[in-house]
Amino acid sequence: MTHNLRLSRRGALALVTGGAALAGPVAARESVDPAAFTHGLAAGDPTQDGFVIWTRAVGEGSAVALRWEVAEDAGFTRVVQSGTTLAKTARDHTAKVDVTGLHSGREYFYRFHSADAVSPAGRARTLPSxxxxxxxxxxxxxxxxxxxxxxxxxxxxxxxxxxxxxxxxxxxxxxxxxxxxxxxxxxxxxxxxxxxxxxxxxxxxxxxxxxxxxxxxxxxxxxxxxxxxxxxxxxxxxxxxxxxxxxxxxxxxxxxxxxxxxxxxxxxxxxxxxxxxxxxxxxxxxxxxxxxxxxxxxxxxxxxxxxxxxxxxxxxxxxxxxxxxxxxxxxxxxxxxxxxxxxxxxxxxxxxxxxxxxxxxxxxxxxxxxxxxxxxxRAPDFMSILPDEMLEEALSRPGSRRWLESTRLGLxxxxxxxxxxxxxxxxxxxxxxxxxxxxxxxxxxxxxxxxxxxxxxxxxxxxxxxxxxxxxxSPGGYETISPDPRIYEIAETALVARNPDVRFAHVRDxxxxxxxxxxxxxxxxxxxxxxxxxxxxxxxxxxxxxxxxxxxxxxxxx
Known part of the structure; x- marks a missing residue:
């Protein structure tokens, strides 16, 4: 069964169910208010039967006890895995759990609880088999x-x-x-x-x-x-x-x-x-x-x-x-x-x-x-393909000049x-x-x-x-060669023409x-x-x- 719930950014960050008490035998050394989950949560490293879930919870002690849940539904009415873990100062207050025992190729929902707070909820898929x-x-x-x-x-x-x-x-x-x-x-x-x-x-x-x-x-x-x-x-x-x-x-x-x-x-x-x-x-x-x-x-x-x-x-x-x-x-x-x-x-x-x-x-x-x-x-010879007025302006910039002249080598x-x-x-x-x-x-x-x-x-x-x-x-760099917007199309065309491996280039955006x-x-x-x-x-x-x-x-x- 595949869930197809669409979550907006706000929904992905705020799908919570209220401040339930931390269940289970482990009690938090220090209480944590909802603001403690300031870095959200995450899942990663998926396998056919699970994935790693992560969060951060900051308290005043050396460790904060957390309870985690993994469910088949966004409302957490069908919880299939749960347990406890610690967010430790020695790991910068972060906590990770390697969740296993899940079905392959399915989407799950997960969240963390502290004694008096609940994290946002996230979702992740196991790898299919x-x-x-x-x-x-x-x-x-x-x-x-x-x-x-x-x-x-x-x-x-x-x-x-x-x-x-x-x-x-x-x-x-x-x-x-x-x-x-x-x-x-x-x-x-x-x-x-x-x-x-x-x-x-x-x-x-x-x-x-x-x-x-x-x-x-x-x-x-x-x-x-x-x-x-x-x-x-x-x-x-x-x-x-x-x-x-x-x-x-x-x-x-x-x-x-x-x-x-x-x-x-x-x-x-x-x-x-x-x-x-x-x-x-x-x-x-x-x-x-x-x-x-x-x-x-x-x-x-x-x-x-x-x-x-x-x-x-x-x-x-x-x-x-x-x-x-x-x-x-x-x-x-x-x-x-x-x-x-x-x-x-x-x-x-x-x-x-x-x-x-x-x-x-x-x-x-x-x-x-x-x-x-x-x-x-390989670098196209931009010294020979830039329009004269663009080349003149670009050569007036010391960094651009060195780079443009180096393209003549074809390296x-x-x-x-x-x-x-x-x-x-x-x-x-x-x-x-x-x-x-x-x-x-x-x-x-x-x-x-x-x-x-x-x-x-x-x-x-x-x-x-x-x-x-x-x-x-992070910027691509051609905008530092010339502020003229034509630089992008010139570079893209030249890179494809110069290099047999390159079939498509987009050096902006x-x-x-x-x-x-x-x-x-x-x-x-x-x-x-x-x-x-x-x-x-x-x-x-x-x-x-x-x-x-x-x-x-x-x-x-x-």
Whole structure:
């Protein structure tokens, strides 16, 4: 039986049943009033028989006793699981419960009680099992608090047709202080980061998560569906890799491992996901979600487990005898080093095993929840394609000038993506080919929307498809090259023309994806939201891509 209750944002946040007393043998050490549930609730990490539920309750003692309920109906007249848990100061007053024993492929409602308060109610679906004909996912990425309001989250919360899960591909929070990336915009909106400095310590990361999770639109999205999450770099620090970050200075900011571990601890405390298994390093995040025989959603970790430091054209460029950059030698000697790794050898082997096992089970699709763009994406020569008057204005900006001149080299546009690790990408393609996977990839990070058809550069053979999601709020960047609105269409046209992998590019707007999976096809709907400088939950579908198992790829308008 499938419930089809439609909850508005207000309904998702305020579906409560009054202040019932906490039942059961455990009494709260300190009483909690309704205002204590200031961060809502959430569900995540779904399985065929359950999911994790989360909330936060602040009292005056070291722990607050809570009772939780999971029901088949929004009125909680058919409660199927219940129990008690503690929101502990040692975990920043958060509480998580791994609920099991539920039926597969069903929607449930859940909530928490304290001694004298009741939380909002949320809903989540278990993963389906057996013969599954259809799945539906919302996909988001890159939600910088200071750049604007979380209208994409609100729009997902208000979707008329429910989704099975929300897949968050990383940059759930940003680590910057008010004097960093997004500082001027945050001051203009009154959404400055807390704490005001760049976050480094466990207390810093906890405060930053608390700020984000107090946002009503993010709370609404969490209340609407279970989240499946992977981190990217900003949950730790910009351009992070297993040995550090381009933004972390160990001489002034201490050991990288200490900062990384603090960030990961706060991440697991504040997100509705299972804690690492005993003996498993916390930064190893890869896992598999099976939607019956329809889909294996495989979450990979491409930052902290096995990623080597990203190459840098400014730091490692090779020059010819006349002092000119030699892009070809740079690619051959620097980019193509086989030891460059995105996931590490252990995870590469795990991924191939996961792909192979999924195919052998007869699963129709193998889909990666992946952080950064896989497709080959070289920079067009913008110096030659921008109109003269636009180019002249853009070159007057020092930052724009450097970037525009660099596009003459024709190098990959983002070396912090898989383009900076071409040997690792070939190993990924080889694993997909050996396993016989029907590969699809979900990617975030760029703050732009993409529809890519992946090809092996060695023989131009088809590997799979990639859907790239734009940001919730973070800017794409082309607006910093030129204020002329023509820059977007020029860039989109040039990126598609320059890159055989890229079939669709949309480098403006913010929003999310809705990906619908059937046995024979994938459909990706691209949604943009209204101006993020005001609260407006309207979402508009502006494009649609359909693809089949044979590699057909059709781009249509919204």
């Amino acid at each position: 057996g013969d599954v004909e259809r799945a539906r996912l919302a996909v988001v990425s890159c939600s910088h608090y200071g750049f604007g309001y979380f209208n994409a989250y609100r729009a997902i919360a208000e979707l008329e047709e429910p989704v099975d899960a929300v897949v968050h591909l990383g940059d759930y929070i940003y680590e910057y202080g008010v004097d960093g990336y997004g500082g001027p915009e945050s001051r203009a909106l009154g959404r400055e980061h807390d704490p005001a400095h760049e976050i480094l310590t466990l207390d810093d990361y906890r405060r930053r998560f608390a700020q984000y999770r107090a946002d009503p639109d993010l709370q609404a999205a969490h209340a609407r569906a279970a989240f499946i999450t992977v981190w990217d770099d900003h949950e730790t620090a910009n351009n992070s890799w297993m040995g550090g970050s381009s933004a972390h200075n160990e001489d002034t900011e201490g050991p990288w491992d200490r900062r990384r571990d603090a960030a990961i601890q706060a991440y697991f405390e504040w997100l509705p996901m299972r804690d690492p298994a005993p003996g498993r390093p916390a930064h190893v995040l890869n896992r598999v979600y099976d939607f019956g025989d329809l889909l294996s959603l495989i979450a990979v970790e491409t930052r902290l487990t096995g990623r080597t430091q990203a190459p840098s054209a400014s730091r490692e460029m090779i020059f010819d005898a006349e002092g000119r950059p030699d892009a070809a030698r740079f690619e051959a000697a620097v980019l193509n080093r086989p030891e460059r790794s995105m996931m590490g050898a252990t995870q590469e082997a795990w991924l191939e095993d996961a792909l192979t096992a999924s195919v052998q089970r007869g699963t129709a699709w193998q889909m990666l929840a992946n952080q950064v763009i896989v497709a080959r994406m 990959p546009i983002n070396l912090d993506a898989w383009d900076g690790y071409p040997a690792a990408r070939l190993r990924l393609y080889d694993a997909a080919r050996r396993s016989g996977a029907n590969l699809a990839v979900l990617s975030g990070d760029t703050h732009m929307f993409w529809g890519n058809r992946l090809h092996d550069p060695r023989d131009d053979s088809f590997i799979g498809v990639e859907f790239g999601v734009g940001s919730v709020t 913010h929003g999310f994806l809705i990906v619908e999976i059937t046995r024979t096809a994938l459909r990706c709907d691209y949604h943009q939201v209204a101006d993020i400088k005001t609260r407006d939950g309207r979402a508009t579908r502006f494009a649609c891509i359909t693809t089949d198992r044979a590699g057909g790829f059709n781009v249509g308008e919204g």
